[in-house]
Amino acid sequence: MEIIVCIKQVPDTTEVKIDPEKGTLIRDGVPSIVNPFDEYAVEAALRLKAEKGGKVTVITMGPPQAVEALRKCIAMGADEAVLVSDRAFAGSDTWSTSYTLAKAISSLGKFDLILCGKQAIDGDTAQVGPGIAEHLKISQITYVQKVFGIQDNTVAAERGVESGYELIESPLPVLMTIDKSCCVPRLPSMMGTVKALKKEIKTLTVNDINLEPGLFGMEGSPTRVKRTFTPQPRKGGRMITGEMHEALDELVKTLRDEKIV
Amino acid sequence: MNFSYTPEQEAVKGMMEEFVAKEVTPYAAQWDKEEKFPWDTVRKMGELGIFGTALPEAYGGSGLDAICHAIVAEELGKGCSSLRGIYSVQISLVAKTIAAFGTEEQKQKYLPGLAAGTLFGCFGLTEPNSGSDAASMLSTAVEDGDSYILNGNKMWITNAGIADVAVIYAKTDKNAGPKGITAFLVDRGLPGFSTKDIHGKLGLKASNTAEIIMDNVRVPKTNVLGSVGKGFAIAMSTLDNGRYTVAAGCVGSAQAALDYAKKYAKERNQFGKPIAAHQLVQQLIADMAVDIECGRLLVYKAGHMKNLGQKSTKEVCMAKYYCSEMVNRVAYKAVQVFGGYGFSDEYPVERIFRDARINTLYEGTSQIQQLIIGNFELGMSAFV
Ligand SMILES: Cc1cc2nc3c(=O)[nH]c(=O)nc-3n(C[C@H](O)[C@H](O)[C@H](O)COP(=O)(O)OP(=O)(O)OC[C@H]3O[C@@H](n4cnc5c(N)ncnc54)[C@H](O)[C@@H]3O)c2cc1C
Ligand SMILES: Cc1cc2nc3c(=O)[nH]c(=O)nc-3n(C[C@H](O)[C@H](O)[C@H](O)COP(=O)(O)OP(=O)(O)OC[C@H]3O[C@@H](n4cnc5c(N)ncnc54)[C@H](O)[C@@H]3O)c2cc1C
Numbered sequence: 206m207e208i209i210v211c212i213k214q215v216p217d218t219t220e221v222k223i224d225p226e227k228g229t230l231i232r233d234g235v236p237s238i239v240n241p242f243d244e245y246a247v248e249a250a251l252r253l254k255a256e257k258g259g260k261v262t263v264i265t266m267g268p269p270q271a272v273e274a275l276r277k278c279i280a281m282g283a284d285e286a287v288l289v290s291d292r293a294f295a296g297s298d299t300w301s302t303s304y305t306l307a308k309a310i311s312s313l314g315k316f317d318l319i320l321c322g323k324q325a326i327d328g329d330t331a332q333v334g335p336g337i338a339e340h341l342k343i344s345q346i347t348y349v350q351k352v353f354g355i356q357d358n359t360v361a362a363e364r365g366v367e368s369g370y371e372l373i374e375s376p377l378p379v380l381m382t383i384d385k386s387c388c389v390p391r392l393p394s395m396m397g398t399v400k401a402l403k404k405e406i407k408t409l410t411v412n413d414i415n416l417e418p419g420l421f422g423m424e425g426s427p428t429r430v431k432r433t434f435t436p437q438p439r440k441g442g443r444m445i446t447g448e449m450h451e452a453l454d455e456l457v458k459t460l461r462d463e464k465i466v
Numbered sequence: 467m468n469f470s471y472t473p474e475q476e477a478v479k480g481m482m483e484e485f486v487a488k489e490v491t492p493y494a495a496q497w498d499k500e501e502k503f504p505w506d507t508v509r510k511m512g513e514l515g516i517f518g519t520a521l522p523e524a525y526g527g528s529g530l531d532a533i534c535h536a537i538v539a540e541e542l543g544k545g546c547s548s549l550r551g552i553y554s555v556q557i558s559l560v561a562k563t564i565a566a567f568g569t570e571e572q573k574q575k576y577l578p579g580l581a582a583g584t585l586f587g588c589f590g591l592t593e594p595n596s597g598s599d600a601a602s603m604l605s606t607a608v609e610d611g612d613s614y615i616l617n618g619n620k621m622w623i624t625n626a627g628i629a630d631v632a633v634i635y636a637k638t639d640k641n642a643g644p645k646g647i648t649a650f651l652v653d654r655g656l657p658g659f660s661t662k663d664i665h666g667k668l669g670l671k672a673s674n675t676a677e678i679i680m681d682n683v684r685v686p687k688t689n690v691l692g693s694v695g696k697g698f699a700i701a702m703s704t705l706d707n708g709r710y711t712v713a714a715g716c717v718g719s720a721q722a723a724l725d726y727a728k729k730y731a732k733e734r735n736q737f738g739k740p741i742a743a744h745q746l747v748q749q750l751i752a753d754m755a756v757d758i759e760c761g762r763l764l765v766y767k768a769g770h771m772k773n774l775g776q777k778s779t780k781e782v783c784m785a786k787y788y789c790s791e792m793v794n795r796v797a798y799k800a801v802q803v804f805g806g807y808g809f810s811d812e813y814p815v816e817r818i819f820r821d822a823r824i825n826t827l828y829e830g831t832s833q834i835q836q837l838i839i840g841n842f843e844l845g846m847s848a849f850v
Contacts, residue, residue, distance in 0.1 A: 280477075280481065392481075392484060392485055392488065392489070392510075393481050393484070394514040394515045395478070395481065395518065395528045396515045396518075396528050397515075398478060398480075399474065399477070399528055399530070401477070402473055402474060402477050
């Protein structure tokens, strides 16, 4: 079983600042972590490997310092790590990111399963996973809450939808995006931490991947950021206290005055 | 001179920070309140190889250096001193002693389990009537065929109530003073061996402290640790390891107290501004920060010497003496920064303050450290 896990290094804060001129994220001075959802994907991969055997390879596209995120996943127990990094990839949007990752994954050889996080906590689009599946022309199961296992080359999983959940079976290869209710990521072990330091991490540059000209980096990104703005922070709500019937009268009056009802 | 962590030490620190933040700090107050031995967390420490950090790779450890060993104690100390104490005893006082003095058979039998946290150990030196003057112990071991028969009581023994194996010191020759003491590896479950938990402690409530009662315990000769009559020397060498992690743990607890105090000082307003903006509060914070830095440097200096294979008994005593007193000063000041709220178990500085107290007492009181350091400085023993 060859399992690929796509991970992204993200800033360790929910307060991501945006460069108002370029419309991109400001990453300087913020400590970086593995996108929390991706740790769930790594955990799901390690569990499938424990069950079925095989190899877990983590891959990320990002600047050279993203190796730190890869090392964390090795410390958790992943076997191999691949960094896709080149100045030519700068400015990629979700389309060209998923295109580049799909091509990079193909260049690694055969795979049975690709796992992604449900979404990245900085970009938040949840598009890269599905994008990779489309570029590779394989099936996808998004928002996976539970992986039942793999039998006869078929994976069974539970997928969260607004009205409940769906049970899905799909033949391999398949891409799944993993939600937090799927499992609890393990912490890195001491031996894993030491092993990760010594692990050689493979780097793929633009020359190592079979990419069509014009389809990657800024040039290959159809998205144009027109304007970015910080939404007004919400004002705190108002508490209506007092006797129940008086409070209800007050509530109804307020809703009417504000033309809400 | 180099004051930087190596990449390995940096990585161990990062790993431990995450472990403590996720698995220790959120639960420490509850363990303390319930006087609950943190079994789940201790088992996880075993699974993650934390106990094995500084044990040889051949016996299931990671073979990391003395600074990594200190980092583990320091980070555990940040979250929970009881847990740090469990680590110190398991590794510094038991596993490292077996690694240094045990036979190959003993190492094979005990070290992998101690490293994996599937086996627990304790260190039994102190007795009801023999503390600082350890050589005055009354426990005896009398040769009988291929065994020794052990009798006596050990008092205040950390982990004793949960341990699978105890390093026990007893007199094989009552007339030979310190040279008549021998160390034994005593397995729990041997007939005549029992323990009684001690309750009502001021701090370290999540750690197990117990009395050991030995009533004609037959211990095979193969379980003598080191050679007969060398027990006191082994105990002193062991304490050298133990004191080192006590000191490191103190640095961690003190750092946690400072971190809590800084956060609180910025949030609490009095006289129209955060108390952090009052000069006398800044003085408290500055004094805490300097005190901690001094302690940390003493620990790392001792660790550096250990890494170089140099004898570091004096430096370890200095670190243990300084850091154990330092954490009490720092915890006192942290409570001061919190004002009345620091007196309540709603905030962690109250627990840090109580837990700090043990450090100037065990593994040699501050007075004993002063006497050892004094002897090194003056070449004159003041022990009487
Ligand atoms: C116009 C434009 C310009 C941009 N320019 C830059 C730029 O210059 N520099 C920059 O850093 N970002 C840039 N970005 C952001 C970048 O495109 C996104 O961060 C990236 O495509 C991932 O999208 P997301 O964060 O929404 O991830 P999601 O789609 O929410 O992520 C879902 C999952 O996909 C996987 N995944 C996502 N990203 C990666 C990755 N890089 N490697 C491996 N797996 C991944 C993970 O498993 C993740 O959990 C730009 C975006 C736009 C729209
Ligand atoms: C929670 C806890 C856990 C412990 N864990 C262990 C353990 O795992 N294993 C173990 O073997 N022991 C353990 N101990 C015992 C601890 O090491 C002893 O309490 C300590 O060595 C002091 O001995 P004592 O209590 O008998 O005090 P005493 O030796 O009676 O000392 C009382 C006071 O007299 C002072 N004093 C004594 N002699 C001198 C001197 N020559 N000059 C100046 N002052 C002197 C001391 O400094 C102290 O202030 C533990 C104790 C506690 C409280």
